[in-house]
Structures are given as C-alpha cells and as structure tokens.
Amino acid sequence: MTSNFEQLESELQAAIAAAGDLVSLEDVRVTALGKKGRISELMKGLGELPPEERKSFGQAVNGLKERVGAALNERKDALHKAEMTARLGSEQSDITLPPRPGPLAEGRIHPVSQVMDEITEIFADMGFAIAEGPDIETDYHNFTALNIPDEHPARQEHDTFYFNEKEDGSRAVLRTHTSPVQIRTMLGSKPPLRIIAPGRVYRCDSDQTHTPMFHQVEGLVIDEVTHMGHLKWVLESFAKAFFEVDEVKMRFRASHFPFTEPSMEVDIGYAKVGDEIRIGEGDQWLEILGCGMVHPNVLRHVGYDPDKVQGFAFGVGIDRIAMLKYGMPDLRAFFGADLRWLKHYGFGVLDVPTLARGISS
Ligand code: PHE
Secondary structure (H helix, E strand, O other), X not given: OHHHHHHHHHXXXXXXXXXXXXXXXXXXXXXXXXXXXXHHHHHHHHHHOOHHHHHHHHHHXXXXXXXXXXXXXHHHHHHHHHHHHHHHHHOOOOOOOOOOOOHHHHOOEOHHHHHHHHHHHHXXXXXXXEOOOOOEEEXXXXXXXXXXXXXXXXXXXXXXXXXXXXXXOOOEEEOOOOOHXXXXXXXXXXXXXXXXXXXXXXXXXXXXXXXOEEEXXXXXXXXXXXXXXXXXXXXXXXXXXXXXXXXXXXXXXXXXXXXXXXXXXXXXXXXXEOOEEEEOOOOEEEEEEEEEEEOHHHHHHOOOOOXXXXXXXXXXXXXXXXXXXXXXXXXXXXXXXXXXXXXXXXXXXXXXXXXXXXXXX
C-alpha cells in the first residue's frame, strides 16, 4: 500500500512540475483532488478496511493530499509570476502619444443646458436656492393656486396640453409655466424664501419662436420687506451678469398675470449688426420675462399671511435669452437633434460657467 501511495505521489508531483501553464495545472489538480480525482477515490476504499488499519490509512491519504495541494499552490504561484513577467516584457505603452479624442472631447453640451448652468451660477451667487417640480402637474398647482380659477380666460391663453380626465373628474396637465413650483415651494416651507426653479414647460404652439416644449426659470423671493425695487435690481443684475455687459437696456411694461399684482413684462434692448447681436445698444426689443409682486390670493392659497409677508416672482424664457446671447436665430433648431447644429452651437464638457472666470468663457 505504501509503495502505491509513493508511486501515486511521485506521478502527481511529476505532472505538477511538468504543467507549463495555469490551464494544464488546473487539469492536474482535477485529476488529483477533484471529486472523482485519484486521491479522492482512495478515500472511498477506507470503509472496506479492517478498523485497525483505517486510522493510518486515513492519515496517509490526508498527508498525501496536503503535500500535493501545497505543490499545486506553489506551482500556481510560479506560473502566475512567469506569466506576469512575460506580459510586462511584451506589452508597452508610449506615454508620449497624444490622448485619443473620446466622448469627452467630442461630445457637446446643449446650449439650453449651458445657459441653465449659467443662470444657476448667477442666482446662486445672489443667495438663491434651486427648487424643482414635476413636468406633469395638477390643475390645482398649475392654475387654481396661482389665482387662476376655473373659468378664468388665462386658462385658454396657455394653450394647455391636458391629460384625459381621471375618475374623480380631475385632469393633469403638462405644466404651462414654472410658476407651479412657486406653490410647491411655499407649501413645503416657511418664509423667508429665495429660490429659482429652472425646467421644461409645454404649450400647444409652434413657429419660428415657439416650440411645444420650451424652458423657463422661475424666481421667487418672499419675506417681510422685499419690494419692487429689489425685483428690478435682481433682474438688472442678472441681465448684466448673464449678457456680460456693464450696462443693459431693460423696459418694464405694465402687464397682467393673475398671480402677481402689479405685473410687468420685461424687454431687453439690443442692436443687430450684421449677424451679431449687441445687448445694451440699439433700439430693438425682445420680451424675455414676466414678473411682479406675488398676489395676496396666492399667498393665502399656500397658508401665508399677506399682511405679514410679501415678495416678488418672475419667469424668464430660457430659450429666448439663449437665442439672444448666442445669436441662434431659429428656436426649432434647438430641438432638432441635428449634430451639425450641436457641434456649432454646443459647448465643451469642460466649459463650466463660473462667475470668477467669466460666465461664458
Ligand atoms: N408664469 C408666467 C408665464 O409663463 C411668467 C411669470 C412668472 C409672471 C412669475 C409673473 C411672475 O408667462
């Protein structure tokens, strides 16, 4: 028996030493120690032995198992090292080569995203937080709470996309403006508040300057003392920072929104010189936003006391100011997904707008 063991051991050791790579070494391991391997098979004979021989037999098999296992591990390490050394010797990289242009270099940030980042940067510097709301709104948040009751004509003017009526008779809408975020923010927190809410809005309308989906940024400031002077200052400071000019021409026209009183629309003055648009010069005007002092009814709707708190709100057309700033003539091209357009008007991934560096440089 002993000589059988010795014979098997030397056979296995020889096979281990002869294995030239990890795959053939694994074959040897399975032959020796696998479920049906030669050492495992030996163990099965244990039961047939007379009891007094079982112990020494078992010990012998275990010893064999251990030595073969150790030899296998040792060989495995050696083969591993040899493989690595061979790889390190054959593979090399030339670190003087220029980096391959990947998505980071070729991808473009859409002007709307870029302008949203610019706007965020400017208002964050003035201490505004970012608020958000859903694109699919309730009629209540989009209209009723904003002082637009059921039969109000403003509901028609909004060219609203309605969803089908639910069982309880209510209809969800694709929000027609970002103003419902005013309501959500006020319902969710106590004054004072200073937020902006950028996002998508939807109206059933399409021509060179209107698309069924477009972007707005809402602004809302509520506290005990904020007045129209603050509103004008904030909007003027924003316009100067955004268009990167020292002086900007703004025209505040009396207007009407159910959720503000008084209400204004604001135009930006510009000149068109050839293809170039110059902000702060000339006598052309483009309407870019609506604003006003938050209507007392709106404050009541969210449980604020209009005798204690007040403030202003504004809603800026993001696509409009992007067109003005970057001289993009057709709004529909924004959403045409034409790569040539995006290559031309888009921004590099690393062009992160910061006030310190100049918002668009
Ligand atoms: N929600 C208005 C619109 O979409 C803009 C606005 C916002 C006006 C806030 C006043 C105050 O036209």
